[in-house]
Amino acid sequence: MATRSQAxxxxxxxxxxxxxxxxxVVIIVPFLWMVLTSLKTVTEAxxxxxxxxxxxxxxxxxxxxxxKSDFKHYYLNTAFSAFMKTVFPVIFSSMAxxxxxxxxxxxxxxxxFVVISVMMVPNPVFYTPQYLLMxxxxxxxxxxxxxxxxxxxxxxxxxxxxxxxxxxxxxxxxAILDGCNPFQTxxxxxxxxVKSALVAIVIIHLLWSWNELQWPLIxxxxxxxxxxxxxxxTLVSMFSTNYPILMAGAFMAVIPMIVLFFIFQKRFIExxxxxxxxx
Amino acid sequence: xxxxxxxxxxxxxxxxxxxxxxxxxxWPAVYSIYLSFLKSENFGLVNHWVGxxxxxxxxxxxxxxxxxxxxLYYAVLxxxxxxxxxxxxxxxxxxxxxxxxxxxxxxFLPQVTMPAAAAMVWVVLFAQxxxxxxxxxxxxxxxxxxxxxxxxxxxxxGVWGAIGLNMLLILAGLQGIPRVLYxxxxxxxxxxxxxxxxITLPLLTPTLFFTSVVLMxxxxxxxxxxxLLIGKTxxxxxxxxxxxxxxxxxxxxxxxxNYAAAIVDVxxxxxxxxxxxxxxxxxxxxxxx
Numbered sequence: 001m002a003t004r005s006q007a008x009x010x011x012x013x014x015x016x017x018x019x020x021x022x023x024x025v026v027i028i029v030p031f032l033w034m035v036l037t038s039l040k041t042v043t044e045a046x047x048x049x050x051x052x053x054x055x056x057x058x059x060x061x062x063x064x065x066x067x068k069s070d071f072k073h074y075y076l077n078t079a080f081s082a083f084m085k086t087v088f089p090v091i092f093s094s095m096a097x098x099x100x101x102x103x104x105x106x107x108x109x110x111x112x113f114v115v116i117s118v119m120m121v122p123n124p125v126f127y128t129p130q131y132l133l134m135x136x137x138x139x140x141x142x143x144x145x146x147x148x149x150x151x152x153x154x155x156x157x158x159x160x161x162x163x164x165x166x167x168x169x170x171x172x173x174x175a176i177l178d179g180c181n182p183f184q185t186x187x188x189x190x191x192x193x194v195k196s197a198l199v200a201i202v203i204i205h206l207l208w209s210w211n212e213l214q215w216p217l218i219x220x221x222x223x224x225x226x227x228x229x230x231x232x233x234t235l236v237s238m239f240s241t242n243y244p245i246l247m248a249g250a251f252m253a254v255i256p257m258i259v260l261f262f263i264f265q266k267r268f269i270e271x272x273x274x275x276x277x278x279x
Numbered sequence: 280x281x282x283x284x285x286x287x288x289x290x291x292x293x294x295x296x297x298x299x300x301x302x303x304x305x306w307p308a309v310y311s312i313y314l315s316f317l318k319s320e321n322f323g324l325v326n327h328w329v330g331x332x333x334x335x336x337x338x339x340x341x342x343x344x345x346x347x348x349x350x351l352y353y354a355v356l357x358x359x360x361x362x363x364x365x366x367x368x369x370x371x372x373x374x375x376x377x378x379x380x381x382x383x384x385x386x387f388l389p390q391v392t393m394p395a396a397a398a399m400v401w402v403v404l405f406a407q408x409x410x411x412x413x414x415x416x417x418x419x420x421x422x423x424x425x426x427x428x429x430x431x432x433x434x435x436x437g438v439w440g441a442i443g444l445n446m447l448l449i450l451a452g453l454q455g456i457p458r459v460l461y462x463x464x465x466x467x468x469x470x471x472x473x474x475x476x477x478i479t480l481p482l483l484t485p486t487l488f489f490t491s492v493v494l495m496x497x498x499x500x501x502x503x504x505x506x507l508l509i510g511k512t513x514x515x516x517x518x519x520x521x522x523x524x525x526x527x528x529x530x531x532x533x534x535x536x537n538y539a540a541a542i543v544d545v546x547x548x549x550x551x552x553x554x555x556x557x558x559x560x561x562x563x564x565x566x567x568x
Binding site: 013016017019020023024027028029030031033034037045046047048049050052092093095096098099100103104105106108111114115117118120121122123124125126127128129130131132133148149150151152153154157181182183186207210211213214217218228229230232233236243246247249250251253254257258260261262265268269272273276 | 282284285286288289290291292293295296297299300301303304305306307308310311314368371372374376377378380382383384385386387388389390391392393394395396397399400401403404406408409410411414439442443444447448451493496499500502503506507510523526527530531536539540543544546547550551554
């Protein structure tokens with residue numbers, strides 16, 4: 001395919017490649033710098049003139065970042081709340097989206113509007129009342145507070161409804177004739193048909209929860225209740241200019257998502273691009 | 280199956296999402312507006328209705344106007360720059376070259392990177408004395424602590440993070456333009472730039488408009504990179520402080536939740552206007568499609 005179109009255009013594309021390679025290098029410089037700095041000594045990291053490569057890689061900053069802050073808990077809290085904030089919204093939203101798309105019931109339009117109307121509201125609007133709610137329930141500074149408000153996802157409900165709307169009626173009618181109740185029709189006939197949308201929803205929720213900063217920062221302050229994001233913020237105030245430790249911490253925080261991204265590149269790119277079309 | 284039992288199934292299936300949304304999202308949104316008309320004492324145990332007093336105070340506060348201006352200034356720099364770079368790279372990638380998927384991965388990497396971690400490495404890159412950026416440029420600029428440059432530093436980080444995704448959205452838009460149009464133009468002898476100007480750009484306008492509204496909504500909510508790139512003790516903070524940052528400070532550092540609620544409700548109005556634009560436009564888009 002590529003060779004044919006190249007043959008057709010009749011000339012080489014090397015100027016385009018040159019520009020794209022240069023841009024790719026610029027884009028990955030921060031990642032390289034993160035790794036390089038994490039392997040330097042403090043002196044090397046703040047040396048003038050700038051020293052690009054460490055004279056020999058010093059891995060001790062990783063151990064220091066891990067031990068001197070509570071990285072074990074950051075990982076556990078982030079992974080656990082990302083799990084909760086992904087699995088539950090996917091289950092709840094797919095059920096709701098199916099009902100909103102395929103079953104006629106009184107109040108359908110207004111109830112759907114109630115759910116999706118919150119998508120227009122910027123997140124910070126919710127934080128103070130959510131904080132007050134958490135404090136009323138005695139959940140401030142708990143791992144539960146990290147995920148409980150995100151058990152449902154209006155966004156996922158909206159997106160999945162679009163997909164259910166696009167499926168033809170015949171399969172569903174056959175299922176109903178066979179005596180399936182609406183839940184069985186949903187679970188065994190319709191859900192498998194929107195699998196690719198579900199994968200996209202899983203990826204985008206995983207990514208959002210993993211990277212979220214503001215809510216974890218607001219709701220929890222004990223070191224063992226922080227996530228990777230809010231933990232990094234603490235790391236900055238603990239080691240203000242100890243760049244190797246900070247970069248080791250940053251690297252440890254980003255690497256799980258980057259590894260997942262490299263394994264499932266296509267799914268990730270599709271998932272994120274798909275989510276951009278919300279609204 | 281009769282329709283009544285179908286209703287019961289439907290209500291059961293929407294119940295978790297509906298109740299969760301109302302409890303955790305709709306009610307807080309309404310309560311946030313209510314809070315902006317109160318004056319709370321004793322950590323919210325005593326509340327007085329004060330009408331528009333919080334808004335009056337807000338609109339007389341020069342710091343609020345500065346924060347609003349910062350937020351809009353950020354958006355006005357960030358959105359066009361992201362669009363220009365994304366369109367440029369999308370056009371290059373649309374030339375049917377080899378290695379598309381490799382470039383896509385590199386450009387997309389910032390999108391999967393935690394903004395907090397990204398901001399931290401940019402702090403190191405932007406450092407005045409031993410930073411890589413000043414080293415490469417041969418300059419000695421205090422990128423993040425000089426009030427004249429802090430905003431640019433913030434915009435650079437933002438654009439770096441946004442190109443990957445937006446380039447792909449624009450690329451998808453480009454691939455939707457029928458090839459026949461270009462072939463017709465080639466017969467007429469149009470050169471590359473004229474093809475871009477008179478075919479690509481007009482047909483790409485819906486994509487560009489949609490992308491810019493989404494980018495604008497995101498830009499007005501900037502917080503993470505200010506918190507970690509600029510930081511709370513930085514002298515340049517007033518030059519970049521956004522509405523959301525001011526909200527965070529007022530609500531959770533000064534514990535003035537009512538004043539903070541007024542700030543964030545201004546943001547809500549801005550976002551509703553932007554969403555309205557998006558909806559109005561989508562309707563138009565569907566007709567022309």
